[in-house]
Amino acid sequence: MKIAMIVAMDEDGCIGNQGDLPWRLKSDIARFKSLTEADGYNAVIMGRKTWDSLPDSFRPLPERVNIVMSRDTGWSHADAGVALYPGRAIEIAYAEACDECWVIGGAQIYAMFLDQIEEIHVTTVHTLGSGDVKFPEWDRNGWSETVVEKLEGDGDNAFATTYSIWNKS
Numbered sequence: 683m684k685i686a687m688i689v690a691m692d693e694d695g696c697i698g699n700q701g702d703l704p705w706r707l708k709s710d711i712a713r714f715k716s717l718t719e720a721d722g723y724n725a726v727i728m729g730r731k732t733w734d735s736l737p738d739s740f741r742p743l744p745e746r747v748n749i750v751m752s753r754d755t756g757w758s759h760a761d762a763g764v765a766l767y768p769g770r771a772i773e774i775a776y777a778e779a780c781d782e783c784w785v786i787g788g789a790q791i792y793a794m795f796l797d798q799i800e801e802i803h804v805t806t807v808h809t810l811g812s813g814d815v816k817f818p819e820w821d822r823n824g825w826s827e828t829v830v831e832k833l834e835g836d837g838d839n840a841f842a843t844t845y846s847i848w849n850k851s
């Protein structure tokens with residue numbers, strides 16, 4: 683099973699603002715859907731706060747096994763698996779026979795998995811100081827970047843973006 687991470691961050695590393703995404707980027711939402719759904723049977727691992735931030739109409743994220751990390755032993759939801767520790771989240775994805783498992787945030791969940799991941803899909807949003815939650819410290823020495831796509835901002839995308847895949851070398 684492939685395990686990868688996906689994140690959109692601004693040039694300061696900001697990923698969230700007041701419990702939500704800081705920007706409206708239609709192209710990035712579409713890419714997120716296409717990558718994490720792909721053609722197979724995939725899982726997404728997210729923190730309980732990110733789960734809470736999803737609009738009802740997108741919760742659970744369709745066509746994917748939704749795994750929510752919480753330390754609250756009383757937390758449950760009919761449409762999601764719950765994991766109290768990182769290994770349990772991966773176990774659920776294995777048990778579901780998923781082809782790919784995507785770590786989709788937020789910051790606390792990225793921090794937990796960063797050392798265990800060898801592929802990170804990063805959309806850099808070309809603006810600064812977008813919010814109150816940042817991607818954890820990430821030493822990019824020993825990682826290589828492949829730039830896949832650069833897009834200008836427009837009516838559907840608040841800022842220009844660069845989409846890259848980072849691999850541990």
Ligand SMILES: NC(=O)c1ccc[n+]([C@@H]2O[C@H](COP(=O)([O-])OP(=O)(O)OC[C@H]3O[C@@H](n4cnc5c(N)ncnc54)[C@H](OP(=O)(O)O)[C@@H]3O)[C@@H](O)[C@H]2O)c1
Binds near residue numbers: 696735754
């Ligand atoms: N730009 C992006 O790509 C992106 C992606 C995802 C999210 N976001 C944004 O990021 C923000 C949310 O990030 P966040 O860091 O505040 O929250 P988060 O990582 O989504 O969720 C944090 C929660 O995860 C649970 N958790 C944390 N560590 C755990 C552990 N060791 N074991 C089990 N459960 C654990 C806890 O849930 P309990 O409190 O229930 O115990 C904790 O409150 C939002 O603004 C969201 O919109 C951005």
